[in-house]
Amino acid sequence: MPPQFIRLKYNLFALCAAFIAMGLQAQNVNFPSRTTETGFLAALLVNEVAFPGERGYISKADSFEAMNQILLVLDARIFFIPPQYTRYQVAQTTSDRLINIITAGGYHGQVEGFYKDDTGNLRIAARAEERLQYLLRIANDGQPGTFANLIQHSVALADAYIQNLRKPENQFEGLRQIREVPVTGRAYSWMTDRHYFHPGGNFVKIPNNMDGALSGNRFFSLRKLY
Amino acid sequence: MKYLQVILIFALLTAGQSLCGAKAKAPFDDQYAFELLRYLYRWHMDDAVLSVDPREIEKVEIHYRTIDKALDEGDHSEFLEIIIPVADMLVMLKRADYRIPKLDIQIDNEYFKVVSAHHYRDLKWNPEKYQRLSYDSKRIFDYLYKTRNDKHFPPESTRQRLKEESIRALRAEGYIENFDDPVQQGYIAPISIVSNDLWFYWINGHKLIHFTSDLEHLDSEFWTFAPLGVDIIDLNEEVVVAPAERGNPGAFTKDYAGRILFNCIVHGQKVSDKADTK
Numbered sequence: 001m002p003p004q005f006i007r008l009k010y011n012l013f014a015l016c017a018a019f020i021a022m023g024l025q026a027q028n029v030n031f032p033s034r035t036t037e038t039g040f041l042a043a044l045l046v047n048e049v050a051f052p053g054e055r056g057y058i059s060k061a062d063s064f065e066a067m068n069q070i071l072l073v074l075d076a077r078i079f080f081i082p083p084q085y086t087r088y089q090v091a092q093t094t095s096d097r098l099i100n101i102i103t104a105g106g107y108h109g110q111v112e113g114f115y116k117d118d119t120g121n122l123r124i125a126a127r128a129e130e131r132l133q134y135l136l137r138i139a140n141d142g143q144p145g146t147f148a149n150l151i152q153h154s155v156a157l158a159d160a161y162i163q164n165l166r167k168p169e170n171q172f173e174g175l176r177q178i179r180e181v182p183v184t185g186r187a188y189s190w191m192t193d194r195h196y197f198h199p200g201g202n203f204v205k206i207p208n209n210m211d212g213a214l215s216g217n218r219f220f221s222l223r224k225l226y
Numbered sequence: 227m228k229y230l231q232v233i234l235i236f237a238l239l240t241a242g243q244s245l246c247g248a249k250a251k252a253p254f255d256d257q258y259a260f261e262l263l264r265y266l267y268r269w270h271m272d273d274a275v276l277s278v279d280p281r282e283i284e285k286v287e288i289h290y291r292t293i294d295k296a297l298d299e300g301d302h303s304e305f306l307e308i309i310i311p312v313a314d315m316l317v318m319l320k321r322a323d324y325r326i327p328k329l330d331i332q333i334d335n336e337y338f339k340v341v342s343a344h345h346y347r348d349l350k351w352n353p354e355k356y357q358r359l360s361y362d363s364k365r366i367f368d369y370l371y372k373t374r375n376d377k378h379f380p381p382e383s384t385r386q387r388l389k390e391e392s393i394r395a396l397r398a399e400g401y402i403e404n405f406d407d408p409v410q411q412g413y414i415a416p417i418s419i420v421s422n423d424l425w426f427y428w429i430n431g432h433k434l435i436h437f438t439s440d441l442e443h444l445d446s447e448f449w450t451f452a453p454l455g456v457d458i459i460d461l462n463e464e465v466v467v468a469p470a471e472r473g474n475p476g477a478f479t480k481d482y483a484g485r486i487l488f489n490c491i492v493h494g495q496k497v498s499d500k501a502d503t504k
Contacts, residue, residue: 052298052326053333053451055422055438056341059298108464112476126398127456134453138328145328146298179348191476193342200468205344208307208318213342 028144029151031136032159034129037099040122042151042158044102044114045070047128048190049215051135052146056193056216060146064153066215068168071157073187073219075167077101082184084225089201090188098162171211175221178204182224193218254359258337258420259288260369262308265418266315266343267370268489272481275313275345286312286366289356293318300325306338309356314349318342319420322440331447333440337419377416379495380424384443385414389499391452392426392435399458404430413494415486417443427490434459434486459483 032039045067050056057063077091078101088094093104099122107115113125124132139148160166172187181204189199193213203220206212212219263286293305301324308317319338326333380388396402407430415425424437435458437443439451459465464476465483 051454052324053329053331053440054454055440057440058295059301061296108476126400127395127458130398130453141328146326147328179350207346208316213318218342 028140028148029136029155031132031151031155034124035122038155038158038162040099040102040114040124041071041074041162042154043124043128043132044111045154045157046132046135046151047113047124048111048217049150051150054216058215060149063150063215065171066217067150067154067157069171069187069214069219070190070217071161072167072170072172073190074098074101075161076186076188080186082222082224082226085202085222090222172206172219172221175206175210176224178206178210178221183221184224186221187219188222189220190217191220192216254288254290256361259359259361260366261418262317262340262420263288263310263366264370264373264376265340265420266310266313266317268374268416268418268493269421269485270315270343270345271313272485275315277312277314280312280363280367283312283363285360286310286363287361288359289351289353290359291356298324304338307356309349309351311349313345314347315343315345316349316351317344320440329447329450331441331450335422335440335442339440339442340421375493377493377495378418379414380417380443383446384424385497387449388414388424388426388437389497391437391449391456392428395435395452395456395458396428396431396433401431401433401458401460404428409498409500411496411498413490413496415489415494422448425486425490427487427494432461434461434483434490459486 032042034040034043048070049063049066050058051063077087078096078098081087081090086094087096091101091104092110093100095101095104099116102111102114103116103122104110107113107125109115113128115123115125117123135147135151139145139151144152157168170186173185175183175185177183183204187206189203191199193216199220202223202225204223206219206221287310289309289311290306293307295303295305297303303323304321306319308319309315310317318341320335320341321338322333322335324333325331379385393405411429413427413429415427417424422438422440422442424443426435427433428435435456437448437452437456439448439455441448441451459478461483464478465480466477467480
């Protein structure tokens with residue numbers, strides 16, 4: 001059987017399964033379409049934080065805060081490029097549009113698995129979509145609990161930002177020094193909290209005693225150049 | 227006489243708890259501390275991170291302190307922060323102890339597990355805030371050297387599930403091009419009581435597959451989280467000298483990919499199977 005056919009078959013299967021799952025869900029959470037800015041951003045927020053049972057999970061409040069600070073990294077890349085830096089240096093794009101900030105660099109780019117296809121349509125890696133569907137199934141089963149609360153938070157956060165540019169409090173805004181290194185304030189990158197992940201360049205790891213680790217993620221500020 | 231019996235029973239119970247690594251004694255009996263060091267030695271340490279020549283120090287120290295975190299209601303998990311000065315390393319440990327009502331799962335780790343381990347060239351910390359354990363340096367490095375090839379692997383039931391979930395995850399991601407090879411081969415990395423990570427190297431597809439969760443992988447519910455806690459690393463596409471090189475912060479360094487491969491191939495267990503990927 002040609003590989004293309006197998007791939008098509010599995011895509012159709014996944015699509016059918018998704019429709020069936022959507023029909024059966026009790027709808028504790030109404031998740032917007034991933035082709036909209038709100039849905040794409042909310043999917044990213046869900047994908048990046050730990051849920052109960054996952055490595056890195058601390059608490060619901062910690063995962064809420066992780067979503068908040070991830071959104072603010074994207075916001076900082078749009079509105080707060082520090083003096084002597086270019087947006088390209090910080091975000092691998094010259095665009096100040098949120099969607100372009102997220103999808104910069106493609107599939108293996110700034111946000112792994114969140115990209116535009118060749119025709120410019122928003123796409124999410126199969127693994128991220130599978131994870132989201134799995135979490136939605138749990139969230140929509142029975143009474144709303146932690147899973148539903150976390151997904152609801154992602155949607156509300158994304159919607160408030162896209163519609164009204166409403167932002168949560170930035171816990172890294174006032175950072176001026178990390179150990180001996182002067183920094184710009186704000187976080188400009190986040191990554192899974194493993195020692196082998198580091199964005200490199202002038203990004204400075206925000207340590208534990210400055211709350212730089214949230215829900216399995218590590219946040220990074222920028223070295224001050226002026 | 228009855229009083230003596232009660233004391234004897236209590237003493238036996240206490241000894242039993244210690245041998246089983248139960249919470250009253252863990253984490254830092256020597257057995258756990260040595261296993262933690264061995265895990266870090268295997269997965270995180272290298273010549274470049276050692277701050278001193280091991281022959282020039284008398285003691286290897288482990289400093290630890292409890293970290294209080296605001297947890298969900300009913301969550302009794304514990305967190306420890308570890309400093310290992312000889313490697314300028316800061317390690318976060320968690321002993322998960324909470325319930326997920328939605329999934330009817332109780333997570334109750336027997337041992338503390340490594341959540342993260344970071345080497346800092348400029349690690350600064352206040353020893354007064356930590357408890358200290360001190361070991362003879364020669365004893366530690368002799369132990370690490372002697373046990374460097376010791377291996378523990380998951381049981382057959384876990385290996386079977388690892389295979390099934392790997393195939394599912396690879397298929398979901400569209401990695402199907404090597405599934406028709408008549409023989410499928412791979413390596414499972416050794417496991418440790420201080421980590422919930424499972425690493426597998428799939429030779430045919432040149433992929434590293436990694437499963438993890440707050441649950442121990444011997445727990446059958448570990449696989450409940452397989453769709454959530456899986457990473458696939460494409461060795462042909464995602465390995466670089468430095469992540470900044472391609473503007474891909476999620477890329478793996480050649481150094482770390484090499485370390486995973488070393489643990490899979492040199493220390494690991496080879497598995498092969500006729501193509502059975504339907």
